[in-house]
Amino acid sequence: MSKAPPPPPPPPDDFDDDEGPEIVKRFLYVNRRAPYGSIYALEALEVVLIGAAFDQDVSVAFIGDGVYQLKKGQDTAGVEMKNFSPTYRALEMYDVEKLYVERESLVARGLTAEDLIVPVEVLDSDALGAVMEQQDVVLSF
Amino acid sequence: MAVLHTVNKSPFERDSLATCLRLARPGSTLLLIEDGIYAALRGTAVEETLCAALGSHEIRVLEPDLLARGMDPAGLIEGIERVDYGGFVDLAAAHDSVQAWL
Numbered sequence: 001m002s003k004a005p006p007p008p009p010p011p012p013d014d015f016d017d018d019e020g021p022e023i024v025k026r027f028l029y030v031n032r033r034a035p036y037g038s039i040y041a042l043e044a045l046e047v048v049l050i051g052a053a054f055d056q057d058v059s060v061a062f063i064g065d066g067v068y069q070l071k072k073g074q075d076t077a078g079v080e081m082k083n084f085s086p087t088y089r090a091l092e093m094y095d096v097e098k099l100y101v102e103r104e105s106l107v108a109r110g111l112t113a114e115d116l117i118v119p120v121e122v123l124d125s126d127a128l129g130a131v132m133e134q135q136d137v138v139l140s141f
Numbered sequence: 142m143a144v145l146h147t148v149n150k151s152p153f154e155r156d157s158l159a160t161c162l163r164l165a166r167p168g169s170t171l172l173l174i175e176d177g178i179y180a181a182l183r184g185t186a187v188e189e190t191l192c193a194a195l196g197s198h199e200i201r202v203l204e205p206d207l208l209a210r211g212m213d214p215a216g217l218i219e220g221i222e223r224v225d226y227g228g229f230v231d232l233a234a235a236h237d238s239v240q241a242w243l
Contacts, residue, residue: 033154034151034154034176034179034210035210036175036176036206036209036210037149037150037151037175037176064153064154065151065153065154065176065179068151068179068210068211071210071211071212072211073211073212073213074208074209074210074211075208075209075211076208076209077208078204078205078206078208078209078225079205079206079209081209083209085211108153108185108186109153109179109182109184109185109186110182110183110184110185110188110216
């Protein structure tokens with residue numbers, strides 16, 4: 001009685017997304033907190049980076065104090081915390097390219113797009129609301 | 142009795158600063174720390190409130206928290222002075238009590 005040989009190991013490209021149908025959903029991460037004063041901003045960034053591995057349609061919105069996360073020139077040496085703001089510049093490499101900032105939030109804080117560490121799309125509340133409505137999944141921080 | 146009030150929340154997220162300013166007696170000192178520093182800058186929606194408060198309070202801002210958040214000291218509202226951690230200790234020692242508005 002001969003045993004069947006064990007099946008060969010799957011080829012390394014077995015996990016490629018191009019095998020079979022793939023579900024792509026529209027994910028929006030909503031940031032509404034300033035950095036450093038709470039853990040929300042850093043945690044949101046971590047989740048965005050993790051989510052980027054799943055090849056989904058990702059957008060990130062910055063509303064209210066969330067716009068402070070993108071402020072240029074952060075220097076945390078004096079408070080002995082990790083400056084995670086350069087990571088926003090790396091999002092592009094993870095194909096996270098749709099960054100939306102609410103215009104009203106910038107104006108209330110005396111900021112403009114030039115004050116931000118990455119290029120963003122500045123939308124007024126109405127336009128950003130429309131973007132939010134188009135999403136399949138909204139994750140809030 | 143001289144009180145040092147510390148505010149560590151953004152004026153856009155909480156009413157800590159507004160409540161502090163409503164209840165702090167004239168002559169008491171305000172120290173903006175952590176996310177509270179966002180109130181100290183020119184050009185924001187709360188600038189007028191801070192300018193009015195400067196009429197009856199000394200207002201200080203903790204510089205390391207300002208720099209951590211990428212805010213230029215040159216953008217501070219005129220009359221708001223910077224302190225470092227040593228200055229924070231000096232302020233606490235110079236007042237009879239410290240009230241934290243969390």
